[in-house]
Amino acid sequence: IKSKAITEDYVVSWKSKLGCGITGPVRECKCKQTGSLYALKCLSDSARSRQEVTLHFKCHGHENIVSIYDVYSNQLQFPCESAPKNRLLVVMELMEGGELFDKIKKSKYFTEKEAVKYTLQILKAIHRCHSLNVAHRDLKPENLLLNNDTEDAIIKLSDFGFAKLDEGNLKTPNFTPYFAAPQVIQAMKNKQRVKSTCFHPALSPICYDKSCDMWSLGVIVYIMLCGYPPFYSEIPEIQLSRRMKERILTGQYEFPEDDWSVVSTQAKDFVSRLLQVDPTERLNVEEALRHPWLNTPPANIHLISPSILQKSSMTDVNEAYDYQLTNMRTPDRPIMLKPFKKINNPILSKRLLSRSSILQTFSVVSMIFHKV
Secondary structure, three states, rough: OOOOHHOOOOOOOOOOOEEEEOOEEEEEEEEEHHHHHEEEEEEEEHHHHHHHHHHHHOOOOOOOEEEEEEEEEEEOOOOOOOOEEEEEEEEEOOOOOOOOHHHHOOHHHHHHHHHHHHHHHHHOOOOOOHHHOOEEEOHHHEEEEEOOOOOOOOOEOOOOOEEEEEEOOOOOOOOOOHOOOOOHHHHHHHHHHHHOOOOOOOOOOEOOOHHHHHHHHHHHHHHHHHHHOOOOOOOOOOOOOOHHHHHHHOOOOOOOHHHHHHHHHHHHHHHHHHOOOOOOOOOOHHHHHHHHHHHOOOOOHHHHHHEEEEEEHHHHHHHHHHHHHHHOOOOOOOOOOOOHHHOOOHHHHHHHHHHHHHHHHHHHHHHHHHHH
């Protein structure tokens, strides 16, 4: 990690953001010496951020992992901040092709052959992480980026904000609802029980391992093949409803005939063997790479996923991403609250009106009492 100012080596576009990961915003920067463009991730300098950088650096150097080129430790002060703060600035490969699902959404046609190509690349990235005993723990479409916008673009795995070395004792329930494995959901439920006064505080935590990444892959492949997730909340306002938790914990999902009739039996088998509730029965990364679906030329039949992804059926998925990111990412600006009188909320307005009526009544009673 370099201690000198990043501005000695790079010109940073501080005012514009390429995106925002779990732990911090991503901006564009240009190397002064070569003129090459890179992505710059800005993190608060903490033990967690240093772990993220360490594990990402450990896994990079692979064609399907976003590369790291430089890391700086600088003090920075953004607008609305009262004082400079210690930050880690991570210079990474610029992924100009955007997110995988955005590419599928914009495609006129999408076939199983293309799904196999992308799945193989994602698996190679997972294999790299798992071979180094790293659980990514946040495998989802937003973190699968393309290096360019050509037909031969390569998928690369990004954002190691939740990554951790797997020593068989992963406990923290970090996840995005649609892609969470049953063991991660169970870890969350167990954590809530431990916090509750109704349960003994010495209750042992639920542990899980890197097999959670393989479950997430199963969800991603499912969506690639049909355009919608296998598990979803029936209540739009609740990102992870009770019924959704139950379906994930028991592995309840379907392959609706109307949407899956053109999908091969081997593809369905691949998904089914990834979405196994029992992690010992779930395909590991080596087994997945040997699966017949990935080693037999699939039919070049058009899938419905692009048209479904373009429709509002995936709006709740995108909103779920936004909701989770808003609640998990580190803000780089303080929250600004609206004045109470400017809030247009029917419940608050009703309470305000009720409070006003009570005060008026009290005032009238007081006047009568005073006259008496």
